[in-house]
Amino acid sequence: MRQPPGQAFFVAATYEPKTFVIEDGTTVEFSVDLIGANQPDSFAVLSFIPKAYPVSTLTGYSVAKDINDVLLAKGLNKYFYDITEGDWIEREENIRLVLSMTGSGKSVEVTTRVLDLENDFQVLFEETVTDTAGEDELGHRQ
Numbered sequence: 400m401r402q403p404p405g406q407a408f409f410v411a412a413t414y415e416p417k418t419f420v421i422e423d424g425t426t427v428e429f430s431v432d433l434i435g436a437n438q439p440d441s442f443a444v445l446s447f448i449p450k451a452y453p454v455s456t457l458t459g460y461s462v463a464k465d466i467n468d469v470l471l472a473k474g475l476n477k478y479f480y481d482i483t484e485g486d487w488i489e490r491e492e493n494i495r496l497v498l499s500m501t502g503s504g505k506s507v508e509v510t511t512r513v514l515d516l517e518n519d520f521q522v523l524f525e526e527t528v529t530d531t532a533g534e535d536e537l538g539h540r541q
Contacts, residue, residue: 411454428499436491445496462511487523505532
């Protein structure tokens with residue numbers, strides 16, 4: 400895909416056959432393999448977005464990776480973290496993004512991983528956060 404000069408664009412694919420729900424004591428996990436990226440300044444994003452929200456809002460949990468960042472978001476410009484250092488730096492091919500969410504009462508434990516497809520799924524990055532039922536104090540990316 401090529402974007403029009405000077406214009407950002409957003410492309411998404413959704414899965415409709417089944418509705419996934421994060422419930423107490425259950426884990427929902429998604430993964431996607433990134434075989435190659437051919438656009439500068441682009442992110443590969445894997446999201447869990449409840450059907451009640453349009454995909455364009457990214458209202459849900461999203462792990463995103465570009466050449467310099469791995470981040471976990473809970474909506475546009477609402478970040479649990481934006482990590483810029485690690486073994487995954489400059490890896491834009493042959494990696495797997497994993498987003499795992501486990502219900503725990505009214506909270507959700509969210510684990511994100513970046514795995515190396517060329518080296519027996521070696522973990523290049525892993526981070527776990529707990530999203531509580533209270534108000535979120537999330538960072539904002541400029």
